[in-house]
Amino acid sequence: MKTLWDESSRDELKKRLGLLQADTKPLWGGMNAPQMVAHLGSSMQMATGELKVAPKKLPIRFPPLKQLIIYWLPWPKGTPTAPELLTNEPAEWAEGIARLRRGIDRFGARKRDGAWPDHPAFGRMTHRSWGVLAYRHIDHHFRQFGV
Numbered sequence: 001m002k003t004l005w006d007e008s009s010r011d012e013l014k015k016r017l018g019l020l021q022a023d024t025k026p027l028w029g030g031m032n033a034p035q036m037v038a039h040l041g042s043s044m045q046m047a048t049g050e051l052k053v054a055p056k057k058l059p060i061r062f063p064p065l066k067q068l069i070i071y072w073l074p075w076p077k078g079t080p081t082a083p084e085l086l087t088n089e090p091a092e093w094a095e096g097i098a099r100l101r102r103g104i105d106r107f108g109a110r111k112r113d114g115a116w117p118d119h120p121a122f123g124r125m126t127h128r129s130w131g132v133l134a135y136r137h138i139d140h141h142f143r144q145f146g147v
Contacts, residue, residue, distance in 0.1 A: 001132055006131075013139070027144055037096040038096055043138075075136065
């Protein structure tokens, strides 16, 4: 299972990020490429505890549904997200790309045994769950834009 804890998985995502262009059209959804890159940058900040996101009281916070979604089930298109993660597109494309790259690298450099923030939808998560979820989230949006 791919995870942001694996350097080769991080490198793969950064390579795919390099294939994305500001004018790349989505295969589904309402975000444009700059908005998606900003969304993923904010998601990385949430995962590392730099961005606070309000919790949601959802049934997916509890096992076994939580584990099924994080590790196994395909992600549906158009799943709602936290409003804090729907930032405006970056002023400059290059800065949005750089911000996401930094976020991926900061995640990989983080101590696994340290304190991890609660996820707004899934609640308390281990470093292992965060690594898999973060990889799958980025992969989902890259597939949305065909990269």
